[in-house]
Amino acid sequence: MNSITERISSKDEIVMDKVGMTYQADGGKSVAALSEVSFSIHKGEFISLLGPSGCGKTTLLRIIADLIKPTTGKVFVAGDTPESARKSRKYGIVFQNSVLYDWRSVRANIQLPLEVMRVPKPEWKERIDSMLELVGLSDFGSHYPHQLSGGMQQRVSIARALAINPEILLMDEPFSALDEFTREKLHEDLLRIWRRTNKTIVFVTHNIAESAYLSDRVCVLSPHPGRLSAVVDVDLPRPRTAELRQKPEFHALVAKIRNSFEGV
Numbered sequence: 400m401n402s403i404t405e406r407i408s409s410k411d412e413i414v415m416d417k418v419g420m421t422y423q424a425d426g427g428k429s430v431a432a433l434s435e436v437s438f439s440i441h442k443g444e445f446i447s448l449l450g451p452s453g454c455g456k457t458t459l460l461r462i463i464a465d466l467i468k469p470t471t472g473k474v475f476v477a478g479d480t481p482e483s484a485r486k487s488r489k490y491g492i493v494f495q496n497s498v499l500y501d502w503r504s505v506r507a508n509i510q511l512p513l514e515v516m517r518v519p520k521p522e523w524k525e526r527i528d529s530m531l532e533l534v535g536l537s538d539f540g541s542h543y544p545h546q547l548s549g550g551m552q553q554r555v556s557i558a559r560a561l562a563i564n565p566e567i568l569l570m571d572e573p574f575s576a577l578d579e580f581t582r583e584k585l586h587e588d589l590l591r592i593w594r595r596t597n598k599t600i601v602f603v604t605h606n607i608a609e610s611a612y613l614s615d616r617v618c619v620l621s622p623h624p625g626r627l628s629a630v631v632d633v634d635l636p637r638p639r640t641a642e643l644r645q646k647p648e649f650h651a652l653v654a655k656i657r658n659s660f661e662g663v
């Protein structure tokens with residue numbers, strides 16, 4: 400056993416140890432996207448990865464998801480390598496754009512991971528019904544994606560990501576294409592879903608207020624190269640309600656997170 404595996408505690412869901420990523424761009428130029436990023440995410444925690452464009456947020460999420468391999472460092476996901484976690488579907492993932500299949504109904508979209516993971520067919524109906532109920536779309540199962548608003552499409556994406564009951568939900572700027580009213584409603588829905596399901600959530604955003612409202616802790620990334628410049632504890636009470644956004648303690652926390660950026 401090496402030192403990092405000895406340090407992992409039973410509370411840890413995701414552990415990163417000195418993770419670095421250098422891309423080989425066109426023309427042989429290398430781009431240092433991440434350097435020496437180390438931190439742990441606990442089981443059941445809501446973590447945001449926050450930073451300006453180009454600081455490596457998506458790169459870090461893709462490394463956790465085993466969509467790319469880091470060039471240096473080690474990563475553990477659900478007590479295993481990212482590759483095993485991906486193969487055993489320990490996480491579900493939601494992207495900025497909903498990436499639903501237009502020719503499949505809402506139900507058939509949610510069913511897709513059940514087909515891929517060979518979940519027994521008799522279980523499908525109950526699972527899909529409960530996912531639709533969880534995201535507040537029970538009356539829309541037979542609709543097609545183009546018949547839904549952007550916010551509803553992202554709810555379907557969340558339902559699909561959670562259909563096989565993964566431990567972890569990875570979200571890459573899932574609400575950034577939505578208008579402010581819809582986004583705030585989705586924040587409340589996501590917190591309710593998180594409370595009901597106890598998932599570990601890793602949420603990528605460049606929106607400081609969004610990270611403060613949702614998270615237990617905010618990991619602040621700074622660019623050139625992307626590095627972890629601060630981890631801010633969010634000590635605001637839960638459950639969080641819309642009124643919190645008006646309160647002085649919320650504005651103080653947003654200012655604290657803003658002040659923790661280096662070199663931006």
Ligand SMILES: Nc1ncnc2c1ncn2[C@@H]1O[C@H](COP(=O)(O)OP(=O)(O)OP(=O)(O)O)[C@@H](O)[C@H]1O
Nearest residue numbers: 422423424430432451452453454455456457458459
């Ligand atoms: N496939 C790639 N090849 C070369 N460089 C890349 C590649 N993917 C990302 N990069 C570079 O790595 C750095 C980090 O990119 P990344 O997309 O992770 O940042 P980000 O913080 O998620 O940005 P944004 O908020 O704009 O999505 C950037 O400089 C980007 O140009």
